[in-house]
Amino acid sequence: MRIEQSPEFQIHLQTLRSKEELFLETIYNVGNGHFGVRDSNPLQGNNHDYIGSPGLFINGFFDYEEVAYGEKYRGYPDNNQVINRLFDPRFIRIKVGNEDSLTDHFKVENIDKNLDMQTGLLHELFSVTTPGNRNFNLVVESFASLSKLNVYGVRYSVIPTNFSDEIEVIKVHDYVNQTVHQQDEDVRVSTDLGQMQLDFIPDNGQPSYLVTTFRSQQGAIITYQASENFAPNPPIEYFRDDNHHYGYRSKYYAKPGSAKDFEFLFAIGDIHPLVNANMYSDQYLSSLNNYINDTTFKSELMASAQVWQTFWLHSDVEIDGDPALQLCVRFNLFELNQSAGRDALTSIPAKGLTGNGYGGHFFWDTEIFMLPFFTYTQPEVAKDLLMFRYHTLQIAKEQASDFGLGKGAMYPWRTINGYESSAYWLAGQAQFHINADIAFAVEQYYEITSDDDFIRDYGFEIILETARFWMEYGNYAELDGKRQFVLNRVTGPDEYSALVDNNYYTNVLAQSNLRLAVKYVRKFKGDDGILSRLHVTDDEIDAMEKAANAMYLPYDKEKNVKLQFQNFEQLPKMDISAIDQSMFPLLLHYHPLMLYRHQVNKQADTIMVDFMFPEGNTLDQLKADYEFYEPITTHDSSLSKAIYAIIAARIGKDQQAYNFFSQAVQTDLMDVHHNTKNGIHAGSLGAAWEGIMYGFAGIVNNATSFSLEPHLPSTWNCLKFKVHLYGNEFKFTIYQDSVEVELLSGEGTDITVYSHRKHLTPDNNRETWQY
Numbered sequence: 120m121r122i123e124q125s126p127e128f129q130i131h132l133q134t135l136r137s138k139e140e141l142f143l144e145t146i147y148n149v150g151n152g153h154f155g156v157r158d159s160n161p162l163q164g165n166n167h168d169y170i171g172s173p174g175l176f177i178n179g180f181f182d183y184e185e186v187a188y189g190e191k192y193r194g195y196p197d198n199n200q201v202i203n204r205l206f207d208p209r210f211i212r213i214k215v216g217n218e219d220s221l222t223d224h225f226k227v228e229n230i231d232k233n234l235d236m237q238t239g240l241l242h243e244l245f246s247v248t249t250p251g252n253r254n255f256n257l258v259v260e261s262f263a264s265l266s267k268l269n270v271y272g273v274r275y276s277v278i279p280t281n282f283s284d285e286i287e288v289i290k291v292h293d294y295v296n297q298t299v300h301q302q303d304e305d306v307r308v309s310t311d312l313g314q315m316q317l318d319f320i321p322d323n324g325q326p327s328y329l330v331t332t333f334r335s336q337q338g339a340i341i342t343y344q345a346s347e348n349f350a351p352n353p354p355i356e357y358f359r360d361d362n363h364h365y366g367y368r369s370k371y372y373a374k375p376g377s378a379k380d381f382e383f384l385f386a387i388g389d390i391h392p393l394v395n396a397n398m399y400s401d402q403y404l405s406s407l408n409n410y411i412n413d414t415t416f417k418s419e420l421m422a423s424a425q426v427w428q429t430f431w432l433h434s435d436v437e438i439d440g441d442p443a444l445q446l447c448v449r450f451n452l453f454e455l456n457q458s459a460g461r462d463a464l465t466s467i468p469a470k471g472l473t474g475n476g477y478g479g480h481f482f483w484d485t486e487i488f489m490l491p492f493f494t495y496t497q498p499e500v501a502k503d504l505l506m507f508r509y510h511t512l513q514i515a516k517e518q519a520s521d522f523g524l525g526k527g528a529m530y531p532w533r534t535i536n537g538y539e540s541s542a543y544w545l546a547g548q549a550q551f552h553i554n555a556d557i558a559f560a561v562e563q564y565y566e567i568t569s570d571d572d573f574i575r576d577y578g579f580e581i582i583l584e585t586a587r588f589w590m591e592y593g594n595y596a597e598l599d600g601k602r603q604f605v606l607n608r609v610t611g612p613d614e615y616s617a618l619v620d621n622n623y624y625t626n627v628l629a630q631s632n633l634r635l636a637v638k639y640v641r642k643f644k645g646d647d648g649i650l651s652r653l654h655v656t657d658d659e660i661d662a663m664e665k666a667a668n669a670m671y672l673p674y675d676k677e678k679n680v681k682l683q684f685q686n687f688e689q690l691p692k693m694d695i696s697a698i699d700q701s702m703f704p705l706l707l708h709y710h711p712l713m714l715y716r717h718q719v720n721k722q723a724d725t726i727m728v729d730f731m732f733p734e735g736n737t738l739d740q741l742k743a744d745y746e747f748y749e750p751i752t753t754h755d756s757s758l759s760k761a762i763y764a765i766i767a768a769r770i771g772k773d774q775q776a777y778n779f780f781s782q783a784v785q786t787d788l789m790d791v792h793h794n795t796k797n798g799i800h801a802g803s804l805g806a807a808w809e810g811i812m813y814g815f816a817g818i819v820n821n822a823t824s825f826s827l828e829p830h831l832p833s834t835w836n837c838l839k840f841k842v843h844l845y846g847n848e849f850k851f852t853i854y855q856d857s858v859e860v861e862l863l864s865g866e867g868t869d870i871t872v873y874s875h876r877k878h879l880t881p882d883n884n885r886e887t888w889q890y
């Protein structure tokens with residue numbers, strides 16, 4: 120099969136710095152937001168001596184175990200959720216004469232791998248040698264369909280090089296819990312729970328499974344078909360082994376140079392509560408089968424490639440003058456698109472669907488670091504991601520009530536099903552800023568899309584209930600001679616401090632959350648239905664407004680810096696420049712309390728405020744904050760550097776901005792943190808996109824205006840991207856000394872570049888700014 124390939128969209132094995140198996144498993148994953156498949160050695164993925172962590176991850180499909188606490192106090196999260204690792208659908212068994220890849224050690228070498236990001240097709244060539252020295256080439260092509268999210272395709276081609284003999288190809292998955300042999304002591308890597316059960320569902324011999332979990336009581340159906348599109352001589356046929364397990368096999372006589380292809384299409388079902396699993400299995404199986412019967416690997420691949428083309432048409436970011444970083448940017452966007460849940464019931468796990476690191480949980484990473492990319496380029500996906508929060512709002516309210524609050528919603532810091540899953544509550548559950556982060560994202564989505572239905576029917580309720588949380592959690596106290604609203608005993612974004620009073624970031628976000636609630640109550644004042652349904656009273660809204668206005672924001676007047684939290688200035692500084700490189704990330708080498716008692720940051724914290732609320736900051740303030748926090752920040756979190764790049768760009772530290780950005784954008788493709796083997800850093804990939812847009816393009820957006828103050832790195836000739844804005848689509852081309860904007864669709868709006876505003880309309884759809 121030939122699809123026109125553009126070299127700028129290829130991730131070719133030869134260009135990668137590392138060829139380590141586990142790293143390749145991550146980099147060459149394929150996914151589509153519903154599921155993800157790690158790349159693996161297809162013959163040995165399930166062998167006991169294979170060092171790897173292959174597998175299939177379905178978004179939202181998880182199980183849990185009870186957290187074992189030494190002493191469990193009231194309200195501690197009960198369960199640790201972990202995304203399930205299902206069998207590796209790439210796995211295949213090949214017999215050559217009397218040698219069998221399942222039992223004999225076939226030597227499998229990676230000769231070539233290429234991920235074509237334009238089409239989503241992963242193409243691989245392995246050279247396989249049996250213990251008896253028979254050698255064959257194995258070509259594997261695979262993709263996760265973007266046009267039918269349930270479909271995964273894999274195609275094998277077997278080409279003997281030095282023998283003629285009988286070959287038997289067998290495709291059977293008679294287990295569901297994938298074996299892994301990855302040794303890693305990193306606390307951020309989760310252990311598989313491996314509690315799934317596999318039942319074969321009778322389906323005229325076609326291998327169809329019902330996979331169920333013991334505790335979370337979920338069910339998923341997986342079925343697969345050998346595609347009809349290969350030369351049927353002899354055909355692949357069903358078989359049933361002695362254990363009544365179904366699979367496919369084909370036996371034929373092969374000669375050197377002869378190639379035989381085997382194509383399989385999997386249908387990977389949606390997740391259902393187990394109560395219904397038996398009821399739905401028959402019906403659902405036949406609807407799943409509709410996806411894969413009467414079609415071929417090639418036509419499904421073509422349909423999916425079409426969707427990828429559309430994705431790039433609207434979402435690509437082109438950098439002229441920096442080919443190395445250009446490829447990283449594209450890889451990042453490709454991975455983001457492969458990771459995002461699109462069913463309004465799931466979100467984006469911190470590791471995408473490429474591993475079970477961080478349990479496969481959803482964090483603030485989605486709303487603060489990844490959502491803007493989708494909001495600006497694929498607003499319908501952004502809406503689905505926010506709808507996940509709407510659909511778990513009732514659970515968040517339940518959690519607030521269980522916690523002992525009278526009202527409001529308390530979203531989990533980390534979760535799959537909406538319930539809190541942070542066993543280490545100090546650095547987890549206490550990150551209450553997640554509530555305001557979600558409200559912030561709702562507002563940002565609305566500002567950019569003007570989606571009135573969303574804000575009225577869903578977004579407002581999220582904003583209101585999270586605002587209610589702050590009113591319940593906070594209190595008034597006398598500080599600096601004034602009555603101020605305080606939020607004590609919270610953990611801010613920086614995970615090298617915990618349970619502090621008045622974290623600057625949290626307080627600013629909470630203040631914004633409260634003000635948003637007030638704004639929308641006033642907006643919906645005439646619409647009595649909404650306000651009475653949500654039991655909003657004037658007194659409540661007045662109280663919110665007062666609390667927002669009285670919010671305490673700790674500030675060091677001597678140094679003129681925003682204080683990360685109250686009394687932060689009293690902690691001793693940790694001299695991170697004196698610490699040996701081998702001790703980073705510090706979290707793996709220090710007791711948390713050693714970190715908590717020092718001025719040392721894992722990641723951008725107060726600097727996040729400067730990024731997210733650019734208005735109202737003087738340049739001097741930004742500089743002071745940057746100069747104060749940068750030297751005490753280790754950037755041990757992959758979410759940090761892109762944000763520092765943005766502030767560095769804003770304050771004119773061009774070289775630092777570029778250095779931070781380039782490290783952020785290379786996070787996974789160049790394995791900057793040496794742990795890409797455990798999965799991608801999805802939040803960091805989104806943050807790198809933010810680095811380009813908010814840092815180098817210098818965008819600032821609110822509901823009524825969109826402006827740019829570009830600061831392109833000196834080596835970049837030009838930067839091009841498209842964004843959706845208030846129902847329009849625009850194309851931006853930014854040069855070192857000018858900006859061109861084209862209105863591609865919609866009625867048009869004002870655009871401001873360096874304070875010069877121009878109005879674009881369908882009749883006047885191009886404008887240029889020189890500066």
Ligand code: IFM
Binds near residue numbers: 477482614
């Ligand atoms: O959400 C992040 C957090 O900010 C830093 N530690 C890892 C989490 C998941 O990516």
